[in-house]
Amino acid sequence: IEFIPFLRQSLGYASHFAFSEAYSGLLFERFLVKCLVLIKNIVGCDEYRPPSDRDEVPSANPIIIKAFEVKLAFFNYTTLIDLCQRLIARYLPLTAEELNNWESNPEDFAIQESGEAWKYSFRPCVEILLVSLFSEFHLSLRPTLLDLLKRVKGEIDLADSQAVLLKEAVLNAVGLVCYDLSDELDYNELFSTHLIRDLGNRDPRLKVIRRRIVWLMGQWVGVNMSVDLRPTLYKALVTCLDPSEDLVTRLTATVSLQEAVDEYEFRTEQFLPFLESISALLFQLLYQVEECETKMRVLQSFSLLIERVGPEIRPHSDALIQYLPELWEKSADHNLLKTSIVCALRYLVQALGTTSVRLYPLVLPIIQYATDLNQPAHVYLLEDALDLWHVSLLFAPQITTDILHLFGRMSALLELGSERLRVCLKIVSSYVLLGPSDLVQTYYSLLLPHFVSLVANIKEEGIVLIMQIMDDLVCSLPDVVPSLFRPLLKNVLHRLFDDQGQFGVKTSTLTTTYLSLIGRLLLQNTAVFSELVSELASELHQESTKILTSLINVWLSKFESMEQLKKRKIAGLALSCLLTSGISGVLDQFPALVDVCNSALHSVHRCDESGRVYDALLVRTPVADSDDDDDESDGTQEYLRRAQLKAGDPVHTIILRDYVKAKMEELQSGIGQVQFDSLMQTIDTETTQQLNAFLSA
Secondary structure (H helix, E strand, O other): OOOHHHHHHHHHHHHHHHHOHHHOOOOOHHHHHHHHHHHHHHHHOHHHOOOOOHHHHHHOOHHHHHHHHHHHHHOOHHHHHHHHHHHHHHHOOOOHHHHHHHHHOHHHHHOOOOOOHHHOOHHHHHHHHHHHHHHHHHHHHHHHHHHHHHHHOOOOOOOOHHHHHHHHHHHHHHHHOHHHHOOOOOHHHHHHHHHHHHHOOOOHHHHHHHHHHHHHHHHHOOOOOOHHHHHHHHHHHHHHHOOOOOHHHHHHHHHHHHHHHOOOOOOHHHHHHHHHHHHHHHHHHHHHOOOHHHHHHHHHHHHHHHHHHHHHHHHHOHHHHHHHHHHHHHHOOOHHHHHHHHHHHHHHHHHHHHHHHHHHHHHHHHHHHHOOOOOOOHHHHHHHHHHHHHHHHHHOOOOOHHHHHHHHHHHHHHHHOHHHHHHHHHHHHHHHHHOHHHHHHHHHHHHHHHHHHHHHHOOHHHHHHHHHHHHHHHHHOOOOHHHHOHHHHHHHHHHOEOOOOOEOOOOHHHHHHHHHHHHHHHHHOHHHHHHHHHHHHHHOOOOHHHHHHHHHHHHHHHHHHOOOHHHHHHHHHHHHHHHOOOOOOHHHHHHHHHHHHHHHHHHHEEEOOOOOEEEHHHHOOOOOOOOOOOHHHOOOHHHHHHHHHHHOOHHHHOOHHHHHHHHHHHHHHHHOHHHHHHHHOOOOHHHHHHHHHHHOO
């Protein structure tokens, strides 16, 4: 705001030096960039715009209104048209120096500057100023650009190099401001009648036009290009990627290919007829270029292509797979190229599925290298390497010695914490499903202290992930894991209570997650559960009965907060199991236990059209129940492994109604009819009626 008094003079001086014919060719480029940057910043400054809501204009800051008036007064229609024409005709055409660079170093020329380059580099500065002017004054400027396009889109005299360069500049402008032209320009007509014709002209003098058209296709494909024209676009890209084409044009085609396949309306079936040709041409280009920066950009295009077509790339991936080890060796100290290789491998593993084991001789050593925190390169590679590691586990058909050996890296990685903790825990989860026995036998001493430490120091989301991992471990190895991870399980039980042995205040999500794990422990290893209750009671100087009472009260108070049916069913199964556990003091809580079981029965059971009562978690196949599944594992080997785990999980194999009925009958048999009837009389009439209705259904 303090600059507002100087707006008029600043705009006048900057535009005078930048656009006056008197200074053409006389100014230092750095000074010229400063002038253009100043104009751009004033044009795009939000502080110099009045409120968009007209009702708020009267109450707006008068200084801001004044700034807006100064800006409008300077950028009148005549000035705007003059600036637009001069930007396009004087500054956008390729210079002799740029054309020489094109010929002498095409790879360097083809690398487009981005990001903050406009602040110090001339061409990006000119382009962003044009974009800013159109964004602010498109209604005034659109007719001028469309008129220029109309004049150059026909055939031109190829002997007139200035006419060729002007046409290239106009097409550049049309691509830069494509969103502001989308309502006025029929790009589909322009593409199918004029641009395709010019692309077919192989005259060397027209190569700057061909390259610009290829770039323009990438700019407009996501704006308003007809889906029906996509095959024509793909065919044009095949032509432009051909080795007979100019290298700059081929490299530009890779950028436009990225835009084309990364577009919302991309349809794989339209692209498949061109996949083999484009894959082969991309590989030829990747192999041919020499600069690491160029290889990186071509590989990025290849990676995106693989991601979008998925398994369809399998028949066309051999050449790339054979070349990647060589490229990794050549990348040497070029860490960004290494990052691109890691990303490419990730998408290849996804596309190849279980056959990705053929990549292990390259993938596993790269993961080993990139996750070594003593390697300086890990700063660049770690995030993508963790993703590659996780994806490799998702599709691994079985655990191997080399895959298991990789887990040794996890100790240092878990200590990092931060934003990488989530993917590290997902990797641990994948190992649990892939080879629980091997993992626990080899690395439980690594996992236990880290889990105990993390639960005490990380946010709720991370704790929930750890609890889910422990749930899978207990489900997989109920006779082994509870004893080995006893300190963690006791820690979890302790966290449900405060220091006085009372129910502690926790968020519902965290508490129900703790309860779910403790419930599974009670269900699948009652002995360890009983021992942990006794140990906790001793530490808190309480009776075991009081600890059990408090725990059951926690289940009662949090049952309605359990959003997942799985957690509700575990509560019902666990507390039913508690009825016949023989643990001292359990039957003193008989009404509360039955109340939770009754609520679980209501939650889990459904009635079909014929009135038959069924267990909702049992009727669906194990694969279909995705309450705790990660969408990214769908269709993977891990998805099948989780289905197999569920196939042996009591939650999915036991009918809750039958289990509760069996436990009630076992209790009745164990304590006798008289005492059982006495216990039943402690339950309120409504609960008794509901329970009997379920058990007799």
